Amino acid sequence: xxKIIFIISLIICIYSDVKAExxxxxxxxxxxxxxxxxxxxxNYVADGYFSNDSMGNQAYLLRVLGYPTAFSDDSFTFYQxxxxxxxxxxxxxxxxxxxxxxxxxxxxILKSEIQKxxxxxxFEFTYSIGIHNELKASDRSWIxxxxxxxxxxxxxxxxxxxxxxxxxxxxxxxxxxxxxxxTEYIGEDLEDAKLEEYAEAFQLLLKKLTSEQVxxxxxxxx
Numbered sequence: 001x002x003k004i005i006f007i008i009s010l011i012i013c014i015y016s017d018v019k020a021e022x023x024x025x026x027x028x029x030x031x032x033x034x035x036x037x038x039x040x041x042x043n044y045v046a047d048g049y050f051s052n053d054s055m056g057n058q059a060y061l062l063r064v065l066g067y068p069t070a071f072s073d074d075s076f077t078f079y080q081x082x083x084x085x086x087x088x089x090x091x092x093x094x095x096x097x098x099x100x101x102x103x104x105x106x107x108x109i110l111k112s113e114i115q116k117x118x119x120x121x122x123f124e125f126t127y128s129i130g131i132h133n134e135l136k137a138s139d140r141s142w143i144x145x146x147x148x149x150x151x152x153x154x155x156x157x158x159x160x161x162x163x164x165x166x167x168x169x170x171x172x173x174x175x176x177x178x179x180x181x182x183t184e185y186i187g188e189d190l191e192d193a194k195l196e197e198y199a200e201a202f203q204l205l206l207k208k209l210t211s212e213q214v215x216x217x218x219x220x221x222x
Contacts, residue, residue, distance in 0.1 A: 022128040023047050026082065026101060027065060028121040033113050041065075041078040042103055046127060061117045066108075076114060080105035083135050085143055085215055087163060090150040100217050102131040132160065132216035133209065142166065142213050151175060153182050156199045158220040160206070166213035174208050181205070 024046040031039040043065050054060040066076030083102045088095050135143070147163040149171075162178075164171050181201055206216060 022126045023124055024127050025050060025122045026125050027119055028082075029061075029065060029117055029119045031076075031078070031109075031114055032116040032118070033109070034115050035113070039080075039109075041080065042082040043078050044101075044103060044125075044127065047124075055119060058117060061119070062111055062114060065117060065119075066111075074111050075108045076111045077106060077108040079103035080107055081137055083131070083137070083140065083143070085131060085135075085217070087147075087161065087215070087217060088150075090152045090161060100129055100131055101125065102135055104135065104137065128221075129217065129219040132206070132218040133214065135215070139213075143215055147215075149175070151178070153178060153202070155182075155202050156195050158218055160202075161217040161219075162209075163215045163217070164213070165215070168212060170208060171212050171214060174205050177205050178202070 026044050066078050081104045085100050142165050147165050148167050149164040152161045
């Protein structure tokens with residue numbers, strides 16, 4: 001019962017509107033280079049690191065909309081695409097729609113090459129929820145289809161929603177193992193060391209879904 005209460009509380013925390021401290025903004029912007037090139041770019045910035053009052057300041061946008069790489073502080077790193085994924089919470093009778101996003105195709109250019117940055121769109125979204133597995137632009141062809149199966153599991157301080165779009169032998173075996181593992185976890189009160197052991201075993205099983213047509217949405221507690 002203790003574990004069930006934890007999972008219910010976690011769901012309420014993740015999907016409630018009272019999560020301002022976990023909010024940020026997704027940005028779409030155009031980078032104009034000194035060579036006359038226009039690049040459509042995307043990035044995400046937590047609310048604590050962005051001020052709408054400074055949107056007209058080019059030096060400010062250059063500092064907050066990109067980030068330096070490990071190789072150079074003079075670089076400006078952004079993403080060339082953003083995938084959106086629409087889903088229903090598993091077993092929700094109301095079928096309420098949610099959306100989650102993933103930034104893909106990272107790219108870096110030198111800050112000195114940038115002439116101007118123009119923000120074309122921005123919207124609020126929590127950074128406590130995201131797509132756990134890596135998707136590609138080509139995956140859009142199947143993520144728009146209705147999942148054949150969906151399950152959810154509470155793991156330590158996070159919850160994972162697993163949407164299987166194309167069932168295979170691998171997906172069936174992994175879901176069976178996840179169910180067995182979670183039953184052992186919910187059935188007893190575990191110490192922190194055991195919780196970590198369970199979380200590690202859970203992640204190892206999720207990795208087996210890497211090449212499958214599966215989307216994993218993860219949300220962590222506030």
